[in-house]
Amino acid sequence: MNAEDADAPLLTIGQLAEQTGVSRRTVRYYVQRGLIDPPVGRGRGSGYTAQHAAQIQRVIRLQREGLPLENIAELPADAAPIPPVVVQPQLIMRLPLADGVRLELDAGASVPDAKTLDRLAEACRAILSGDAANEFNHRPFDDGHIDGEGTV
Amino acid sequence: MKNVEAGGLFAGGKRVPLRGVSIDVKASGVAGQVTVAQRYCNEEKVPVEAVYSFPLQESAAVSGFEVEIGGRRIVGKVEEREKAFEQYDDAMAQGHGAFLVDQDRPNIFTASVGNLLPQQEAIVRLSYVTELEQTKDSIRLLIPTTISPRYIPADVAREMDPAELDHVTPPTVAGGVPYGLKLSVDFQAPCEIAEISCPSHPASTRLSGRSAQVELMGSNIQLDQDFVLNITLAQSHQASAIVARDGDGVRAAMINLFPDLSSLKRGPCEFIFIVDRSGSMGGTSIQQARNALLLALRSLEEGDSFNVIGFGDSYETMFTKSVAYSQSTLDEASKKIAGMDANLGGTELLAPLNFLAGSRAESNLPRQIVLLTDGQVGNEAQCLEVAAKLAANARIFGFGIGHGVSEHLVRGLSRATNGQAEFIHPNERIEPKVMRQFSRMASGALTNVRVDFGGLKTDLVAPAQLPQLFDGDRFTVYARIVGGAANEIAITADSPNGALRFPVKIDLEKPADDRAVPVLMARKAIQELEEGRGGLLGSAQSNRKENATRSRILELAVRYQIMSSATSFVAVEERQAGTQTQAAELRRVPVALTKGWGAVEESCDLSLQAMPRMAKMKAAFPAGGAGMPPPAPRAAACAPMQAPIPAPSSAMKFESASESAEPAEGSMLSSITGFFGRAKSAVAGAAMPATADRAGEPADPLLKLTSSQRADGSFDLSASVLEASKANRKKIDAAIKQLGGDKAQAERITSTLLALAVLERDFADRRDEWKMIADKAERWLSKQKLPAGAADWKSWAKSAL
Numbered sequence: 001m002n003a004e005d006a007d008a009p010l011l012t013i014g015q016l017a018e019q020t021g022v023s024r025r026t027v028r029y030y031v032q033r034g035l036i037d038p039p040v041g042r043g044r045g046s047g048y049t050a051q052h053a054a055q056i057q058r059v060i061r062l063q064r065e066g067l068p069l070e071n072i073a074e075l076p077a078d079a080a081p082i083p084p085v086v087v088q089p090q091l092i093m094r095l096p097l098a099d100g101v102r103l104e105l106d107a108g109a110s111v112p113d114a115k116t117l118d119r120l121a122e123a124c125r126a127i128l129s130g131d132a133a134n135e136f137n138h139r140p141f142d143d144g145h146i147d148g149e150g151t152v
Numbered sequence: 153m154k155n156v157e158a159g160g161l162f163a164g165g166k167r168v169p170l171r172g173v174s175i176d177v178k179a180s181g182v183a184g185q186v187t188v189a190q191r192y193c194n195e196e197k198v199p200v201e202a203v204y205s206f207p208l209q210e211s212a213a214v215s216g217f218e219v220e221i222g223g224r225r226i227v228g229k230v231e232e233r234e235k236a237f238e239q240y241d242d243a244m245a246q247g248h249g250a251f252l253v254d255q256d257r258p259n260i261f262t263a264s265v266g267n268l269l270p271q272q273e274a275i276v277r278l279s280y281v282t283e284l285e286q287t288k289d290s291i292r293l294l295i296p297t298t299i300s301p302r303y304i305p306a307d308v309a310r311e312m313d314p315a316e317l318d319h320v321t322p323p324t325v326a327g328g329v330p331y332g333l334k335l336s337v338d339f340q341a342p343c344e345i346a347e348i349s350c351p352s353h354p355a356s357t358r359l360s361g362r363s364a365q366v367e368l369m370g371s372n373i374q375l376d377q378d379f380v381l382n383i384t385l386a387q388s389h390q391a392s393a394i395v396a397r398d399g400d401g402v403r404a405a406m407i408n409l410f411p412d413l414s415s416l417k418r419g420p421c422e423f424i425f426i427v428d429r430s431g432s433m434g435g436t437s438i439q440q441a442r443n444a445l446l447l448a449l450r451s452l453e454e455g456d457s458f459n460v461i462g463f464g465d466s467y468e469t470m471f472t473k474s475v476a477y478s479q480s481t482l483d484e485a486s487k488k489i490a491g492m493d494a495n496l497g498g499t500e501l502l503a504p505l506n507f508l509a510g511s512r513a514e515s516n517l518p519r520q521i522v523l524l525t526d527g528q529v530g531n532e533a534q535c536l537e538v539a540a541k542l543a544a545n546a547r548i549f550g551f552g553i554g555h556g557v558s559e560h561l562v563r564g565l566s567r568a569t570n571g572q573a574e575f576i577h578p579n580e581r582i583e584p585k586v587m588r589q590f591s592r593m594a595s596g597a598l599t600n601v602r603v604d605f606g607g608l609k610t611d612l613v614a615p616a617q618l619p620q621l622f623d624g625d626r627f628t629v630y631a632r633i634v635g636g637a638a639n640e641i642a643i644t645a646d647s648p649n650g651a652l653r654f655p656v657k658i659d660l661e662k663p664a665d666d667r668a669v670p671v672l673m674a675r676k677a678i679q680e681l682e683e684g685r686g687g688l689l690g691s692a693q694s695n696r697k698e699n700a701t702r703s704r705i706l707e708l709a710v711r712y713q714i715m716s717s718a719t720s721f722v723a724v725e726e727r728q729a730g731t732q733t734q735a736a737e738l739r740r741v742p743v744a745l746t747k748g749w750g751a752v753e754e755s756c757d758l759s760l761q762a763m764p765r766m767a768k769m770k771a772a773f774p775a776g777g778a779g780m781p782p783p784a785p786r787a788a789a790c791a792p793m794q795a796p797i798p799a800p801s802s803a804m805k806f807e808s809a810s811e812s813a814e815p816a817e818g819s820m821l822s823s824i825t826g827f828f829g830r831a832k833s834a835v836a837g838a839a840m841p842a843t844a845d846r847a848g849e850p851a852d853p854l855l856k857l858t859s860s861q862r863a864d865g866s867f868d869l870s871a872s873v874l875e876a877s878k879a880n881r882k883k884i885d886a887a888i889k890q891l892g893g894d895k896a897q898a899e900r901i902t903s904t905l906l907a908l909a910v911l912e913r914d915f916a917d918r919r920d921e922w923k924m925i926a927d928k929a930e931r932w933l934s935k936q937k938l939p940a941g942a943a944d945w946k947s948w949a950k951s952a953l
Contacts, residue, residue, distance in 0.1 A: 066310070
């Protein structure tokens, strides 16, 4: 705490919670986990300062960046900002198209409708059975997207 | 777990301040009165604050809280959640004794026992009322005892209030906790009790006529699995209307109905089976899921279509789209199901639910979703929200599987879609439950369920959106009656066979002086509000959004003095100034790892010698949310785990919960995280003994027989039929010859006749398990041309056995 803050009136836990947008429970939780300093003083006279508010904001920011609380506690207060964790898209869906052939769709990708999937599956089966030329000659895709690719 | 140790929560030789838990159940008629007592003792030299998260039944209406400390008895009161915390926190800061209980989820509660002075003891007592689960002539009591590690998606964990996250993911120990459980049940039935059984625990039972006393046997019983008690009565349950006085003299009524809907028949449906294949399902749970699934598949009929979705941190469908139910699709699905493992990592239930919400049944058949899960997710609210969307064209019939299932999630999803839930403890038979679920699906034909209150005026009906009626299941609705007169209330519905009307007699003249009915009514109304709202109630973010729903919950909860997402119980023990000179240190009470969770226990037994003692696993998750089960899937995607196996140490082996047992540091399951990882769990694999059912050969003779039934209902003349019938082969061959025509067809007819006769002869006492199978076989038989009448052939089959 610097000299300036020393004269400022102490905040109650409720005021600190209000200021930082967290619940009282969270403030207490942070204190107990050593994520922020304990209140200044004890009993009725105890309270919090602007520095506590800054500490809470830092914890929230690091948490949003994906850092687990246990690591935040270990981090020196003046540590350089941590580069955001690279998150790979999560695999969300696997559909069988033919024996041993699966379609995988990533998070965020829109799932094609059942009819499209059905045609995709049929095309795959045809290609795999070496029947592709016939399949495409007889049953051309009506949207023409794979025109010309039918002859293998 | 470093943070846990740094906080001095558990390790480092600190005694766990919780010394024991005692649960007393008094049940009669339709409701149970439960008291949970927790004894805390501070054996340290500093004041402590003990924080213990524990489960209760999701329907529990918690209406009492008192604390016994230093010879005094302090009665707690219900306050708005944040206000209660303020009172607690202020009392703590001033050195008073402070006690708080929060509801973190409808089935997860946290007790904070503040400023427990050195050598001081406190007993915290919570009491609640709950509806009994009743079907036809049976009653089931399920009391959870521990909080299973649950999977919380990364984005959800990041947005959650850290204090709340901490509550729903308490520190978990696999080596047993140093506090034990005492549990007793006193049950008074309205008629003779025919049978009583406790599949979960060794228990002593005293049964005399209409009453039964059950008590857990042995000392130091771990709180590591649900307590389950099944009671069968000599008679079926009767409809009733229980009237009691509400606080202000107004009458509250609880109307119970057990409709007979056995005449309803199910039409063709599209079935989507969703199977939880996350790591926590490892071991017996996935085995049970496989068996239930195989059995369910055999209960389908020609004309139905189906698909199977397995989910973990990804999900996969068995067929590109739902396929028609036929012998070939049944064979293909059975083969694939037999190879299913719990190897898909985390529990992203939301993704497949969202997928289903966005897709309609192609053939416009009514959609039935059969969900098999342990329900251990932390984003219940979001799942329920999607389920509410699904309700427009689908119903979920949930199966909660395992020793410590999340009752709230499985029931909640079923409730939100007008479906029903069943729970399968590992020591229970699956068949009757699967059959019961399938017979419930016939209720899809019912619409427009209403209550006709006659001349009565009501100002509160709970639930406002009436649930579905199911054959033999309890249907309950509560009402606050503010005027009018009637001696009969009726539940009505429209069915394909015409309008249905179920009258229930009501006597308003002598209201009982029973607080249970109004309290249950309030809880039901609150439950509907909590689930209807769908937000993350209990989190700081939504707490600030004061809206009509929350105020209504608060109003009801304060008025009826019960716990809810918006209210907590608080009690303060005033102490003289100067009693306490230093701030209390936090002691988070660890909970026992759910028995069989992710096959941990089985793996310990198998691989004890191979594993180093006290080996510690480092969770392989560089990023993620706070608390225990971190957001595995995304992290796992960028950091494939090297050895994501919770190292089973000897500390993990089930040990007695003796008073002196000091949980070993190494047993703290930081490694639980590994189970939610993508990598195939070697432990789960090792733990999976090559059981008979795994090899495709069910151990249960009934299951063995019924699994040879074909999609069309007929039976192949297989070894299992021949073996079960013990019939003379010559007689069978003669019959086949006599039937004539196509030989294969004649064999099937003979075999089907024999199978039906075996079911009657050997499994008469398990009729509820095979009735549907027999009906399907009969329907197939009726379509066959038999030279003599079918009756003659049936008596031939009987005589051939």
